[in-house]
Amino acid sequence: MHPSFIKVSEEKQRNIINAALNEFSKHPYETASTNKIVKEAGISKGILFRYFGNKKSLYLFLYEYVLDKLSEAIFADLKLADPDVFERYKQLISMKMNLVQQNPAFFHFMNRVLIEKSPEVTTELEKIQSLKEENNYDKFLTDIDYSFFKEEIDTKYALDTIKWVLDGISNRYDQQLKESIHDIDSFNTLIDQCTVEIEEYFHFLKPLFYK
Template identity: 30%
Template sequence: MISNTNKFKQLAEEKQSRIVNACISEFAENDYETASMNTVVNQAGISKGSLFNYFQSKSILYNHIYKLALREVKTYLRKVRDETAQLPFNERLSKIVDSGVQFIGEHPRLARIYFRLVYSGDSPNREKIVTELQAMSEEYLGNIIQDAMDRNELDPNLDKTQSVFFLDAVLNRFLKEYHEVMNQRSQDTFDKEEWIKGITKLFTKGLS
């Protein structure tokens, strides 16, 4: 009774994933205000009443989907962080960028929801979520940079907050660009490796 997403969790798996799928598509293609519950309902092949029975409101549904996307991203990031713990900064950074690229390839719709959320508009609780994401990035990239500082690969007097911010800015923007290129334009002219090299070079030199 307290948590009403229980109603949803008690559904048959197949039905759950039909619904989740429809939601992901809709929230990937439209931003929050424009996404339509009617479309979700039709896509999922259930009635409107049911959807609002499982999730009391659009914003609650959005929250569910967003958290699901975030969980997926986090798993990915944690994995690559742990796998690269022993590598020097530049190689480590390369792997991180590369795993971002890979994630986008595997989960383009989740990536789109993520970028929509970070860069855009008016999702509910946007401020709270963005703050949360920033803290996450601060912690994640902060650790990477701290490790490199400890090994004297980077300037030990770095302003860590700033460095994280810059790194985050470039990584996010690059991945966003990559995502958009993948989605539409001629993918052949995009030399991924060359870009990853450029990014690592900028930061290994710029922060040393």
């Protein structure tokens, strides 16, 4: 969090974050208005830029903030004590779906980020996402029980394969999800279809890798 921003009261932080979420959820980065953000937050533009420097810095902060909050919520409830990697993935998928429903502001903002095309921010968004995913993946694999795997199986390759399958399925649904961001029912239907397909692949992969 930006040093000057962390010093202000939690209420003021919350007002600014909520106002920024609201504006960036409704509009692409380039047309989102900092004037509207400061008006809704009840602060001056000078104060906003004192905290974040510029619009780009605010936007990237907001993206990282949302990713961190979602990760915190997931790992607070994820049963890392369960040593079965397939069961952990099932929990993870279920939690992500629940978080979408519990945090509509985060949901709308993240879906707007999915279709963001501004060259001013897209590269840095990808870098932030990649770093967060790498860190979360390492944490996700904590205390996995490798004895479940067949002795002849290279567990690194097996874990990579599971992840690639999940990434591949997610990428296949990505465009459809982007096109349905304004229709929550269609979006949820696609999520359900994606979840079913993941379950089917797990059913296929588990006997290949496990004893």
